[in-house]
Amino acid sequence: AKRTLRRRRKLEKETKQLIKQEELKRLHKAQAVQRQLEELEERQRALEIFGVKLERELRGESDSGTKDETQMLHEWFELVLEKNKLMRYESELLIIAQELELEDHQSRLEQKLREKMAIDGKSKRRVCSSLQGQTMP
Numbered sequence: 001a002k003r004t005l006r007r008r009r010k011l012e013k014e015t016k017q018l019i020k021q022e023e024l025k026r027l028h029k030a031q032a033v034q035r036q037l038e039e040l041e042e043r044q045r046a047l048e049i050f051g052v053k054l055e056r057e058l059r060g061e062s063d064s065g066t067k068d069e070t071q072m073l074h075e076w077f078e079l080v081l082e083k084n085k086l087m088r089y090e091s092e093l094l095i096i097a098q099e100l101e102l103e104d105h106q107s108r109l110e111q112k113l114r115e116k117m118a119i120d121g122k123s124k125r126r127v128c129s130s131l132q133g134q135t136m137p
Contacts, residue, residue: 040086051076
């Protein structure tokens with residue numbers, strides 16, 4: 001009985017350590033995703049500013065005597081492609097962030113379940129031992 005109790009405690013300790021490691025991995029990954037989202041937002045702002053400037057040049061609202069219309073249109077399409085690429089990347093990052101949230105939620109639910117099962121197991125053992133004590137003459 002003492003051996004199984006020791007084994008169970010050792011297993012519980014190892015499980016808690018693994019859970020903590022997984023939690024830390026998710027936290028680091030979430031922080032990396034957050035940094036990438038912030039960098040992405042900066043790049044999108046810079047593209048937006050450049051896009052506004054380029055659009056004014058295309059409309060002839062600013063001095064762009066050095067660029068011809070073909071070159072400006074090429075830059076405009078490159079800008080649109082880059083913006084679309086960044087939007088797709090942002091969507092991917094948001095999906096990863098949501099996945100991490102779901103994994104964290106699942107981990108918390110599993111921990112609650114383990115705690116409930118441990119409590120139920122202790123209750124059952126007490127009931128069984130008290131029943132054994134009552135049935136024994």
